[in-house]
Amino acid sequence: NAGVMQNPRHLVRRRGQEARLRCSPMKGHSHVYWYRQLPEEGLKFMVYLQKENIIDESGMPKERFSAEFPKEGPSILRIQQVVRGDSAAYFCASSPRAGPRADTQYFGPGTRLTVL
Amino acid sequence: SQELEQSPQSLIVQEGKNLTINCTSSKTLYGLYWYKQKYGEGLIFLMMLQKGGEEKSHEKITAKLDEKKQQSSLHITASQPSHAGIYLCGAGPLYLLGGSYIPTFGRGTSLIVHP
Numbered sequence: 001n002a003g004v005m006q007n008p009r010h011l012v013r014r015r016g017q018e019a020r021l022r023c024s025p026m027k028g029h030s031h032v033y034w035y036r037q038l039p040e041e042g043l044k045f046m047v048y049l050q051k052e053n054i055i056d057e058s059g060m061p062k063e064r065f066s067a068e069f070p071k072e073g074p075s076i077l078r079i080q081q082v083v084r085g086d087s088a089a090y091f092c093a094s095s096p097r098a099g100p101r102a103d104t105q106y107f108g109p110g111t112r113l114t115v116l
Numbered sequence: 117s118q119e120l121e122q123s124p125q126s127l128i129v130q131e132g133k134n135l136t137i138n139c140t141s142s143k144t145l146y147g148l149y150w151y152k153q154k155y156g157e158g159l160i161f162l163m164m165l166q167k168g169g170e171e172k173s174h175e176k177i178t179a180k181l182d183e184k185k186q187q188s189s190l191h192i193t194a195s196q197p198s199h200a201g202i203y204l205c206g207a208g209p210l211y212l213l214g215g216s217y218i219p220t221f222g223r224g225t226s227l228i229v230h231p
Contacts, residue, residue, distance in 0.1 A: 033219065042223035043159075043204065091158060104149065105206075105219065109158035
């Protein structure tokens with residue numbers, strides 16, 4: 001059973017360009033979480049999605065950032081008109097379910113975005 | 117929202133020494149996870165604790181959740197260079213009584229083990 005896959009692993013963009021980060025959850029997992037890890041900071045929640053639904057996007061900047069998890073295909077985190085402050089490691093995690101008991105999240109290797 | 121405080125922020129030990137990392141929550145924990153992150157890589161799940169007083173072990177790593185479920189400790193016995201990395205505690209999504217979905221992580225403890 002393949003783990004959570006993210007691509008690309010490294011992404012370099014110039015200011016003003018768009019960045020698209022992809023996440024394929026583990027097989028059988030229908031819950032996806034995106035996190036951002038800035039240098040010298042902790043892991044910060046951005047958005048929680050289920051298939052075709054955004055459940056909670058309270059951690060995501062209101063502008064330039066969007067996320068989707070379509071019925072078919074990977075989840076995508078999209079950053080438009082990137083700025084230097086967007087440089088960070090972006091991690092995706094998936095879990096098989098959610099409910100009254102917290103469920104284990106399995107993390108991908110991350111995408112390291114560098115904005116020049 | 118729930119906040120997790122980890123201590124110490126960083127730790128440098130000699131190979132073979134024991135060490136402890138603490139994670140303190142501002143609210144009752146309903147699920148507490150420990151992850152290890154190697155420098156420049158993703159997070160590796162170590163273990164999950166849910167019940168007050170629960171203790172779990174994985175190889176030479178033992179984690180406990182205190183009775184009041186507001187603090188967890190991670191203990192490494194006879195540390196090795198392979199234990200080096202960043203250890204993060206995380207609290208899972210809460211769905212009780214309309215609680216927040218937002219999972220929270222501590223800032224991490226950086227561990228270096230000198231051979």
